[in-house]
Amino acid sequence: DAGVIQSPRHEVTEMGQEVTLRCKPISGHNSLFWYRQTMMRGLELLIYFNNNVPIDDSGMPEDRFSAKMPNASFSTLKIQPSEPRDSAVYFCASSLGIGTDTQYFGPGTRLTVL
Amino acid sequence: AQSVSQHNHHVILSEAASLELGCNYSYGGTVNLFWYVQYPGQHLQLLLKYFSGDPLVKGIKGFEAEFIKSKFSFNLRKPSVQWSDTAEYFCAVKNAGNNRKLIWGLGTSLAVNP
Numbered sequence: 316d317a318g319v320i321q322s323p324r325h326e327v328t329e330m331g332q333e334v335t336l337r338c339k340p341i342s343g344h345n346s347l348f349w350y351r352q353t354m355m356r357g358l359e360l361l362i363y364f365n366n367n368v369p370i371d372d373s374g375m376p377e378d379r380f381s382a383k384m385p386n387a388s389f390s391t392l393k394i395q396p397s398e399p400r401d402s403a404v405y406f407c408a409s410s411l412g413i414g415t416d417t418q419y420f421g422p423g424t425r426l427t428v429l
Numbered sequence: 430a431q432s433v434s435q436h437n438h439h440v441i442l443s444e445a446a447s448l449e450l451g452c453n454y455s456y457g458g459t460v461n462l463f464w465y466v467q468y469p470g471q472h473l474q475l476l477l478k479y480f481s482g483d484p485l486v487k488g489i490k491g492f493e494a495e496f497i498k499s500k501f502s503f504n505l506r507k508p509s510v511q512w513s514d515t516a517e518y519f520c521a522v523k524n525a526g527n528n529r530k531l532i533w534g535l536g537t538s539l540a541v542n543p
Contacts, residue, residue, distance in 0.1 A: 357519075358473075360530060420472040
């Protein structure tokens with residue numbers, strides 16, 4: 316199995332630009348999670364989906380952030396417009412979505428907003 | 430609100446030393462507990478998890494953790510560390526049941542000197 320796939324691995328952009336991060340979960344997994352990792356705040360859950368439906372988006376910082384999951388094999392996290400404080404590593408994870416299931420993480424996208 | 434506290438932010442050990450990383454959580458109900466590890470340049474992966482049964486859980490690479498309900502703790506241990514254990518370690522807690530959301534500690538950075 317290829318594991319969770321994220322793209323791009325690195326993104327450098329200028330303040331004000333739109334940024335789109337992509338994630339392909341493990342086939343057969345029906346829960347998908349978006350996390351942000353920074354030195355100051357550690358690992359924060361932004362949003363998670365179950366069966367393509369957003370369940371909890373309470374971690375999304377503000378309206379500049381949005382996430383979609385149009386089908387079981389693809390999700391996007393969009394930041395519009397981006398700001399320097401959005402610089403972080405963004406992880407996507409997926410799980411089978413039942414009981415005490417393990418979350419499997421992707422390699423992350425390192426975002427730098429100048 | 431639920432929270433997870435990892436008391437040691439940075440730990441430096443010599444090879445063969447024993448390791449114990451603290452993790453405490455605040456939630457009075459039934460929980461599932463996890464330790465994840467992030468090796469340098471790699472993504473997070475599961476080290477071990479507890480959901481029921483024997484409170485002493487054994488994971489990969491010689492790690493173990495003990496769930497002490499009365500202390501709301503789930504400390505990670507390894508009797509003899511190796512240089513390859515250098516990594517960031519994260520404790521996470523989830524309400525037992527259908528809630529998929531993990532609450533994460535800020536992580537402990539472990540450096541093992543050869």
